[in-house]
Amino acid sequence: MKLYSTNNKNLRISFKEAVFNSMPQDKGLYMPVEIPQLDPDFIKNIEQYSLPEIAYKVASALLRDEIPDEDLKALIEDAINFEAPALKLDEDTYVLELFHGPSLAFKDFGARFMSRVMAYFLKDGEQLLDVLVATSGDTGGAVALGFLGVPNTRVTILYPEGKVSPIQELQLTTNGQNIRAIEVKGTFDDCQALVKQAFADEELNAKFRLTSANSINISRLIPQTFYYFNTFAQLKKQGFDEVIFSVPSGNFGNIGAGLLAYKLGLPVKKFIAATNINDTVPRFLESGIYETKPSTQTYSNAMDVGAPSNWIRIMDLFNQDVEALKKVVTSYRFNDEETLAGIIDIDVKFDYVACPHTAIAYLAIEKYRKEKPEDKSAAVFLSTAHACKFPDIFPSDIAAKIEIPEQVKALESKSHHADKLGVDFEGFKNYLLSRVN
Numbered sequence: 001m002k003l004y005s006t007n008n009k010n011l012r013i014s015f016k017e018a019v020f021n022s023m024p025q026d027k028g029l030y031m032p033v034e035i036p037q038l039d040p041d042f043i044k045n046i047e048q049y050s051l052p053e054i055a056y057k058v059a060s061a062l063l064r065d066e067i068p069d070e071d072l073k074a075l076i077e078d079a080i081n082f083e084a085p086a087l088k089l090d091e092d093t094y095v096l097e098l099f100h101g102p103s104l105a106f107k108d109f110g111a112r113f114m115s116r117v118m119a120y121f122l123k124d125g126e127q128l129l130d131v132l133v134a135t136s137g138d139t140g141g142a143v144a145l146g147f148l149g150v151p152n153t154r155v156t157i158l159y160p161e162g163k164v165s166p167i168q169e170l171q172l173t174t175n176g177q178n179i180r181a182i183e184v185k186g187t188f189d190d191c192q193a194l195v196k197q198a199f200a201d202e203e204l205n206a207k208f209r210l211t212s213a214n215s216i217n218i219s220r221l222i223p224q225t226f227y228y229f230n231t232f233a234q235l236k237k238q239g240f241d242e243v244i245f246s247v248p249s250g251n252f253g254n255i256g257a258g259l260l261a262y263k264l265g266l267p268v269k270k271f272i273a274a275t276n277i278n279d280t281v282p283r284f285l286e287s288g289i290y291e292t293k294p295s296t297q298t299y300s301n302a303m304d305v306g307a308p309s310n311w312i313r314i315m316d317l318f319n320q321d322v323e324a325l326k327k328v329v330t331s332y333r334f335n336d337e338e339t340l341a342g343i344i345d346i347d348v349k350f351d352y353v354a355c356p357h358t359a360i361a362y363l364a365i366e367k368y369r370k371e372k373p374e375d376k377s378a379a380v381f382l383s384t385a386h387a388c389k390f391p392d393i394f395p396s397d398i399a400a401k402i403e404i405p406e407q408v409k410a411l412e413s414k415s416h417h418a419d420k421l422g423v424d425f426e427g428f429k430n431y432l433l434s435r436v437n
C-alpha cells in the first residue's frame, strides 16, 4: 500500500511511515493511492464470513504486502475481538451497535487496530513509543484501553478536570501498566495545547519517540470499514441487497470509512451524515460554501466539531466533485431539543435506549424517509457509544433502564490514579522529562 497526501498527489510513502507520522508535513491527510475493487464473489457470498474474516479480506486488499498474511490475521483477531451486531428494530430499520468493545464506543475499532499495527512495526530493541493524547472523553478511553499492555508502548492521556463523565474518568485512570493519566486544571483546549507544544519541543523529541494516535491516523480509518461490510453481510442474511447507513458525525472519520468501503465495492444506496448544530457539512451540501466555525457544546458532545478534520478525505474520495458526492451523501442537522425527543421516540417505539449521538442518526433516517418515501431500502443507524457514558442527558425513567455493562462494573472496584498538572507547559515538560522510562 502506498499513500499520497491530499495536498500532494505525487507523494508516495509506505503504510508504516503514514502510521507513525499520522499527518503529512503539508497538512493534508494520507490517502491510499490505489483503492482496489474487492472480488465481486466475495461481496456476493459475504454472509458466509465472520467479522474477523471480513476484516482480513478488506485489510489485505488495501494493505497488500505491508504485513504478511498470517501476521495480519493474528493482528485482526487480537484487535477485533468483540461483536458489532445489527439489531432489528422493525421491518426495515436496524441499529448497528458499535459499543461492545472495552471503552464502549466505536473508537475501539480504530484504537485497537492502530495500537497493534504500531506495536507490529516497532521492531525488537527499538525505542519505546510514547503516545500523547488529549481527550474530551471518548478518544482517551479507547486509546488507553487499545494500548493497554501493548509491548514497547506508553500512553499519556491529558484530560480536563471535572469535564469527563464518571465512567469515562474510570476508563482513563484505572489502567496502570503502560498507561498514565494526567488531570489538567483547565479545559480540553488547554490539554490539546500542551500536547501540541510537546510535539513541537526539540528537547522532548530528542529524548522520546513521540506519536499522537489521533483520529486522522490512516490506521484508525481502515478498521472502521470492517463493520460496514459486516453489517451488509448481516442484512444480506435477512434478504436485503442494498442499505442506507446513517452515521452520527463529528470529525467525519466514521462516515469517511463508510465511503471508503463504498469505493471498495460495498453496495450502499445512501449515506446520511447526521450532525448536531455543529453543521459545517450540512451547510456545505446545501449552499456549496464550506465555512468552518468554532464548535458549540451540545448533548452529543463527541460530535461538537466545527472543522471536521476528515472532510478533506471525503472530498478526495470523490475527486472534489460535489455533485457526485451529493448523489451518495445526504446530510441533516438536529439540535438538543430534537435529540432529546429522538431519545424518547426510540424508547417509546422500540423500547431501546440510544445515546444522544445514536439518537441523531435515528432522526436523520426518519427525516430522509419523509423526504424520500419512494426509497424502501433497509436503513441502519450507527450506535457509536453505550448510553451509560452519558448519564446526565436522559429523563429519569429512561436513565433507569440503562444497563451497566460488565466492563464498567469491573472498573468501579479498581483503584484509580491520575497525576495532576496545571496548564503551564514547563510543568508538563518537567513531568515527562522526570519519567524517562
Ligand SMILES: *Cc1c(COP(=O)(O)O)cnc(C)c1O
Residues within 6 Å of the ligand: 105, 106, 107, 138, 139, 248, 249, 250, 251, 252, 253, 254, 255, 302, 303, 357, 384, 385
Ligand atoms: C467520536 C464520536 C463520534 C463522531 O465520530 P467521527 O468519526 O468523529 O465523525 C460520534 N459518536 C461518538 C459516541 C463518538 O465518540
